[in-house]
Amino acid sequence: MSELPPPQTPGLVHAALVHDSAPLHVAGTALYVDDVPEPRGLLHLAFGQSREAHARIVSMDLAEVKAAPGVVAVFTAADIPGENNVAPVAHDDRLLAEDLVEFVGQPLFLVAASSVKAARKAARLGKIVYEPLPALTTIAQAREAGARIEPDQVMRRGDVDQALAEAPFRLQGRFELGGQEHFYLEGHVAMAVPGEDRTLHVLSSTQHPSEMQHLLAHLLKLRNADVTIEVRRMGGAFGGKETQAVLFAAAAALVAMKTGKPAKFRADRDDDMVLTGKRHDFATGFDVGFDQEGRILGLRYDLASRCGMSTDLSKAINDRAMFHADNCYYLPAVEIVSHRFKTHTVSNTAFRGFGGPQGMIAAERVMDTIAAHLNLDPLAVRQANFYGPGRDVTPYQMIVEDFVADRLVEELRITSRYDERRAAIAAFNRTHPYLRRGIALTPVKFGISFTTSFLNQAGALIHLYTDGSIHLNHGGTEMGQGLMIKVAQIVADVFGVPLSAVRIVATRTDKVPNTSATAASSGTDLNGMAAFEAAQILRGRLAELMAFEAGCEPEEVLFADGRVVAGDLDITFAELCSKAHMARVSLSATGFYATPKIHYDRASHTGRPFLYFSYGAAVSEVVIDTLTGESRTLRADLLADVGCSINPAIDLGQVEGGFIQGMGWLTTEELVYDAKGKLLTHAPSTYKIPTASDRPPILNVSLWQPGKNREPTIHRSKAVGEPPFMLAISVWSALTQAVAAAVGKPGAVPTLDAPATPERILAAIAAGKAAAS
Amino acid sequence: MSDQIRFLLDGQWETVGGIDPTTTVLDWLRQTKGRTGSKEGCAEGDCGACTVLVGSAEQGKLVWRAVNSCILFLPMLHGKALRTVESLGGEHPVQRAMVEHHGSQCGFCTPGIVMSLYGRSLGAAGTEGAKIEDVLAGNLCRCTGYGPILDAAKAVPVQADDDAALLAELQKQPHGGLRFSGWFSPATADELAGLLLEHPDARIVAGATDVGLWVTKQHRALPKIIYIGGIADLSAIEETEDGLTLGASVRYGDAHGALGRLHPDLGELVRRIGAVQVRNAGTIAGNIANGSPIGDMPPALIALGASITLRRGGERRVLALEDFFIDYGKQDRRPGEFVESVRIPRPRPDQIVRIVKLSKRFDSDISAVCGAVCLTLAKGRITAARIAFGGMAGIPKRAPAAEAALVGSFWGESSCEDAARALAEDFSPLTDVRGSAEYRLIAAGNILRRLWFEANGLGGTVLSAEAIDV
Numbered sequence A: 001m002s003e004l005p006p007p008q009t010p011g012l013v014h015a016a017l018v019h020d021s022a023p024l025h026v027a028g029t030a031l032y033v034d035d036v037p038e039p040r041g042l043l044h045l046a047f048g049q050s051r052e053a054h055a056r057i058v059s060m061d062l063a064e065v066k067a068a069p070g071v072v073a074v075f076t077a078a079d080i081p082g083e084n085n086v087a088p089v090a091h092d093d094r095l096l097a098e099d100l101v102e103f104v105g106q107p108l109f110l111v112a113a114s115s116v117k118a119a120r121k122a123a124r125l126g127k128i129v130y131e132p133l134p135a136l137t138t139i140a141q142a143r144e145a146g147a148r149i150e151p152d153q154v155m156r157r158g159d160v161d162q163a164l165a166e167a168p169f170r171l172q173g174r175f176e177l178g179g180q181e182h183f184y185l186e187g188h189v190a191m192a193v194p195g196e197d198r199t200l201h202v203l204s205s206t207q208h209p210s211e212m213q214h215l216l217a218h219l220l221k222l223r224n225a226d227v228t229i230e231v232r233r234m235g236g237a238f239g240g241k242e243t244q245a246v247l248f249a250a251a252a253a254l255v256a257m258k259t260g261k262p263a264k265f266r267a268d269r270d271d272d273m274v275l276t277g278k279r280h281d282f283a284t285g286f287d288v289g290f291d292q293e294g295r296i297l298g299l300r301y302d303l304a305s306r307c308g309m310s311t312d313l314s315k316a317i318n319d320r321a322m323f324h325a326d327n328c329y330y331l332p333a334v335e336i337v338s339h340r341f342k343t344h345t346v347s348n349t350a351f352r353g354f355g356g357p358q359g360m361i362a363a364e365r366v367m368d369t370i371a372a373h374l375n376l377d378p379l380a381v382r383q384a385n386f387y388g389p390g391r392d393v394t395p396y397q398m399i400v401e402d403f404v405a406d407r408l409v410e411e412l413r414i415t416s417r418y419d420e421r422r423a424a425i426a427a428f429n430r431t432h433p434y435l436r437r438g439i440a441l442t443p444v445k446f447g448i449s450f451t452t453s454f455l456n457q458a459g460a461l462i463h464l465y466t467d468g469s470i471h472l473n474h475g476g477t478e479m480g481q482g483l484m485i486k487v488a489q490i491v492a493d494v495f496g497v498p499l500s501a502v503r504i505v506a507t508r509t510d511k512v513p514n515t516s517a518t519a520a521s522s523g524t525d526l527n528g529m530a531a532f533e534a535a536q537i538l539r540g541r542l543a544e545l546m547a548f549e550a551g552c553e554p555e556e557v558l559f560a561d562g563r564v565v566a567g568d569l570d571i572t573f574a575e576l577c578s579k580a581h582m583a584r585v586s587l588s589a590t591g592f593y594a595t596p597k598i599h600y601d602r603a604s605h606t607g608r609p610f611l612y613f614s615y616g617a618a619v620s621e622v623v624i625d626t627l628t629g630e631s632r633t634l635r636a637d638l639l640a641d642v643g644c645s646i647n648p649a650i651d652l653g654q655v656e657g658g659f660i661q662g663m664g665w666l667t668t669e670e671l672v673y674d675a676k677g678k679l680l681t682h683a684p685s686t687y688k689i690p691t692a693s694d695r696p697p698i699l700n701v702s703l704w705q706p707g708k709n710r711e712p713t714i715h716r717s718k719a720v721g722e723p724p725f726m727l728a729i730s731v732w733s734a735l736t737q738a739v740a741a742a743v744g745k746p747g748a749v750p751t752l753d754a755p756a757t758p759e760r761i762l763a764a765i766a767a768g769k770a771a772a773s
Numbered sequence B: 001m002s003d004q005i006r007f008l009l010d011g012q013w014e015t016v017g018g019i020d021p022t023t024t025v026l027d028w029l030r031q032t033k034g035r036t037g038s039k040e041g042c043a044e045g046d047c048g049a050c051t052v053l054v055g056s057a058e059q060g061k062l063v064w065r066a067v068n069s070c071i072l073f074l075p076m077l078h079g080k081a082l083r084t085v086e087s088l089g090g091e092h093p094v095q096r097a098m099v100e101h102h103g104s105q106c107g108f109c110t111p112g113i114v115m116s117l118y119g120r121s122l123g124a125a126g127t128e129g130a131k132i133e134d135v136l137a138g139n140l141c142r143c144t145g146y147g148p149i150l151d152a153a154k155a156v157p158v159q160a161d162d163d164a165a166l167l168a169e170l171q172k173q174p175h176g177g178l179r180f181s182g183w184f185s186p187a188t189a190d191e192l193a194g195l196l197l198e199h200p201d202a203r204i205v206a207g208a209t210d211v212g213l214w215v216t217k218q219h220r221a222l223p224k225i226i227y228i229g230g231i232a233d234l235s236a237i238e239e240t241e242d243g244l245t246l247g248a249s250v251r252y253g254d255a256h257g258a259l260g261r262l263h264p265d266l267g268e269l270v271r272r273i274g275a276v277q278v279r280n281a282g283t284i285a286g287n288i289a290n291g292s293p294i295g296d297m298p299p300a301l302i303a304l305g306a307s308i309t310l311r312r313g314g315e316r317r318v319l320a321l322e323d324f325f326i327d328y329g330k331q332d333r334r335p336g337e338f339v340e341s342v343r344i345p346r347p348r349p350d351q352i353v354r355i356v357k358l359s360k361r362f363d364s365d366i367s368a369v370c371g372a373v374c375l376t377l378a379k380g381r382i383t384a385a386r387i388a389f390g391g392m393a394g395i396p397k398r399a400p401a402a403e404a405a406l407v408g409s410f411w412g413e414s415s416c417e418d419a420a421r422a423l424a425e426d427f428s429p430l431t432d433v434r435g436s437a438e439y440r441l442i443a444a445g446n447i448l449r450r451l452w453f454e455a456n457g458l459g460g461t462v463l464s465a466e467a468i469d470v
């Protein structure tokens, strides 16, 4: 792809502009699905849910449900006209269970009532007879039973057995990594309004309107063109609304089609947390061979994840874990075995990083283990293993062409005074009776592109009106990440008009069809480029007309400050639009983009799945109390390579927000299930995401100034949504250092599991002491 | 006595009747008024997306409180003023600062955050002198990481509004009770005592920070409710040299200062109970009466030697706090009886007091273990010990074996060690989502072990630690 024209208007692209919806957010006037005025006769919905993790349904007596006050209708799987499926790929998620349930909370029947309360109360009145079956609820149980959602996948390069056998040093380790609830502040919600002649309009809080459209059409025996999905904004998503939103929209759509009345499903927080998937928890093992400097010679991973009861996106998620198990490190001989275990728990799903964090953290644990064994600064071990010239092939055979993590790390090492603080921390640890500190500097390399290559495409639709106002539409959805403002900046710049000329509108499947999910950090890369193309096409048409009138070449026409200048002609952008209309020039255009260069062969796990990598580095300092297990992050310095940022304010927000979310995953956020597979932590009273005071009191966040994408992405920017999440691995690594200091035995390998709750920190200290003695 | 709920919304009287009294303010705002700015993020008081300000006339002043409208019953607004995010108009300095500092991403938490910061800018209850992190501890944001919000908060000056007109309007409302469809708001303690004799089956509601969840989460029906939050003669805080007496409707927020003066650890404990919105509603007597094994006030107050006064009609009896808790879910409270006040003696200079709350998250979390110790020393010896724990048994409970290990021994590291070991005789805790039995026992013991270091200035906690400065 050739070089794009650079931005032309100062203060638009690369400017720190405020989020387009911010004035509405603060006023409370930004509309989310549940805020839209309710149509006449609206029905409210709730699911009757399974109490068993794995059982055959013997009978369902719903008489009491139907008789409950306010109930209008009750539906079961038998009422679904088309395919009873809400799964993205594998056709293995039911809207309503048929004869089998596979997790506690699975929807069995659907209640439509005149009020939310009536629906929720009635949904509890079903009398279900189950024939319980043996349930697998943990990775260990699934491993034992051999229950998988697909065969084990293996990625390998070189002869690992030989490398391990010949290495001067060899160590094994294992650790467990918890899952994570998305805890978007806005829970799942959808409202379906039936239209004339068997059509349907659905407002949903979804990252993937097209997939929802297709699934709903199939479920209702409609054609895709009969169903329109609309999403203006989500109150947070983080991957949790990529596939999971369909369940609620399908329920609302079914009721709307069956009753002819509009229907809304707003899940309450507990139901939302029980009904929808989470980040995959992992059990990770490794076997590493290395030399005196800590340089890895051979590495074998065993990555096991709990996928839950269905496939969902687990294949691609676990693939991405494999893709990131190298992080920034060259592995001369490597084998990554990935087990995707099936359990009778809710089906786990996409979550910021999409398996990448689980893979990457394994690499960082390996670094900490080697460093502990050799008594080296873990940073030195990391640096010794970096990709570099002649050491630039990943385990999946892609060449790392754009490596800059070494430069970020060196810069951060200096600006954060890593070495001095590390020495001071060691001194502190020698004197304090029971507090221990730790510091760690960890890098991030995150592959950008959907690893399923065909998904890397996007469309946009731009209309110009005769008053010069611009209607901007594309396939991307807004979940708070600032996609809309970035794309609007790009488009306004093309026309040389102020941002206020652009009307940002809801994403709709009837405007831009067959879109991919807004996911994989790709929103701006894909949609920004598609919108850029649409804008260029329109600008070309306008320039041609202007050039004709001014008697010059189209290239000589200048669009700036809301005016268009060519030769002696100097008119407003609005005047030109109006002129174009009079001259019968089309003022509407679509744009399209498909990511170049990428290819991947999943059978051999080789290829170039990514167009490029986003990089970052972070230093975190923590303190733990070795008596209570409490911990706190006292300071963090973050440096992110976002290329040439389209909007530094938005990008900084992503970096800080991602880091804190990652910190939550690794520290306070603990999902607890009982022995029967029932989720016990299904509300914020028991599931603890970070609060304001958990933010490190000192938090320095910067974008890496030299950053520039090597690939010709939109204005040489880089993706930013997911990579910063993994900066939080520095917190976990620092906690690992603090635990090691508490154990106090040089050479002892770390044992800390995640999330590092007070209990796990105490357990890790005890285990470390036991192992060392 | 009124049979309709009357309150001021943006200066205009709203009159509401004929509704289910357990309708929440949030549902009423969103569904009846179409004011959808306030959001529901959890319906249990934990996320703050539904934060509104409630103003009440108190001692000739208008006092604003940020509260969670999702667990506030509409009748609790009777005689009060209400402000929601819509009241601010969009251009308030707090709103502008939030925009300029990039304080919103998805925007769903934002209205609640705006209201908390607006409260701070007015000097609302619980915000004066508080760190911004504490003002916002009850507002979860999943997107921003909070930094931009903290920056926005710092940019907004604290400046009270001119509330004179609103205050005058509120004071016009005759301060009587409210009574309709199963809801009673008595105006005096005597009236309450009489009502409870008449309706011993009624549910007392004070701040509804426990009861609200029974409705929103468990869908429990509460046919008869007696609301005690508005009772002036139960709101007294008597602070003397010997101690503190708190009326039954004293909220955490009201007593926070006085409790902190009693002992700094008690102030710190209250800072970590819920967050501003919860402390602006929840009462200390309610925390006791609720009888939960993981309530934070009981262990602290038991260690300090607190007692409660129970009243039934005209009869009163005083009970040592630890004797109130009989068994899990069972308290020494007779039908028609209510907790009238709580009395907490002031620690003496010869006493060492330490109160420790352990939870997964520091702010707005329920304790895994809450431990409180009060030791009396004379000439290097421990002459008396009161140790109580929450989260270690079915009720908040003293630790007689640990106390016995200390009394009579020299105050030192080894006596702390003995006490810590003795805890295994005192407790066999349960495993639940907040911690395993093993963790609870180890950590409880370590709270006692840490005492000695702390008393000798070798202490500190992770909360008091600061980053290394080189």
Ligand SMILES: Cc1cc2nc3c(=O)[nH]c(=O)nc-3n(C[C@@H](O)[C@@H](O)[C@H](O)COP(=O)(O)OP(=O)(O)OC[C@H]3O[C@@H](n4cnc5c(N)ncnc54)[C@H](O)[C@@H]3O)c2cc1C
Binding pocket: B044, B045, B046, B203, B204, B205, B206, B207, B208, B209, B210, B211, B212, B228, B248, B272, B273, B274, B275, B278, B281, B282, B283, B284, B285, B286, B287, B288, B289, B290, B294, B295, B296, B297, B337, B338, B339, B340, B364, B365, B366, B367
């Ligand atoms: C988000 C959130 C966070 C919280 N965090 C904490 C925490 O960190 N630590 C903690 O300990 N608690 C916490 N709580 C619970 C705490 O707020 C309550 O226990 C509170 O103290 C109860 O007081 P209330 O006035 O709200 O009681 P209500 O909910 O009104 O009543 C609670 C119970 O006490 C009874 N009752 C109330 N007053 C009396 C009286 N005078 N006489 C007899 N019976 C009475 C009621 O009938 C009811 O059974 C939290 C709650 C929420 C919602």
Ligand code: FES
Binding pocket: B039, B040, B041, B042, B043, B044, B045, B046, B047, B048, B049, B050, B051, B068, B069, B070, B071
């Ligand atoms: S909705 Fe979460 S606190 Fe009210």
Ligand code: FES
Binding pocket: A185, A235, A236, A480, B103, B104, B105, B106, B107, B108, B109, B110, B140, B141, B142, B143, B144
């Ligand atoms: S901005 Fe999304 S939760 Fe705060």
